[in-house]
Amino acid sequence: MHVQIVLFDGFDPLDAIAPFEVLHAGGTASGGAVSVELVSAEGPREVVSGTGGLSLRATGALDPGRPGVVLVPGGSGRVGDPVDAADFEDDGAQEDAIALRLARVLDTELPVLLKAAIEDARITVATVCGGSLVLAMAGLLQGRHATTHHLGLDLLDATGVHAVRARVVDDGDLITAAGVTSGLDLGLYLLEREVGPQIAHAVEDLFAHERRGTTWRPDGPEPAAF
Structure with missing residues (x-):
């Protein structure tokens, strides 16, 4: 399984690094059955995150035809951060800044890819x-x-998505995770689903992290109202 983690200007570092480390460890534990790289729509470059000007290097271009997993992080940052300083006139809400940052991605080549x-x-x-x-x-x-993050569930629902309040949601060829630390859970679930539970358990033990909640899937009977 090859995983391409996509970086874009204003991305959240933990969204990218948490699954990167989990999946990299999974590659070691599985004898190379998992590989992972940081990519961008533009190709190799330094990509500035939305957190304190921290940057990571994308080592390749996103290849939308390469079998495996394409993983997209969210955005981070506050109004007035250096990467966005020219775009804001006041100290507005953090979630508004993040929404704007994510909307900017629509003006790049990334949505097409x-x-x-x-x-x-x-x-x-x-x-x-x-x-x-x-x-x-x-x-x-x-x-x-x-x-998505609990603050964005209403926006997700407004786009025609069936928004689910769960830590990880498995919708077949689409797997989504909630708030930033859920990137650890997502990485471990990908290892379990694609490589096997023993590999996932070994990495979980290495990271001293216990996954939270039940992975939601559109299977089985629907629960009655409480």
């Missing part, structure tokens, strides 16, 4: 936090089940 990836049956698209909002705002998730 993500559309190609999500239409390829050989590819699973995964997201952490606001990454699902990027796909939703690009019109790529209508009618699908997905989750």
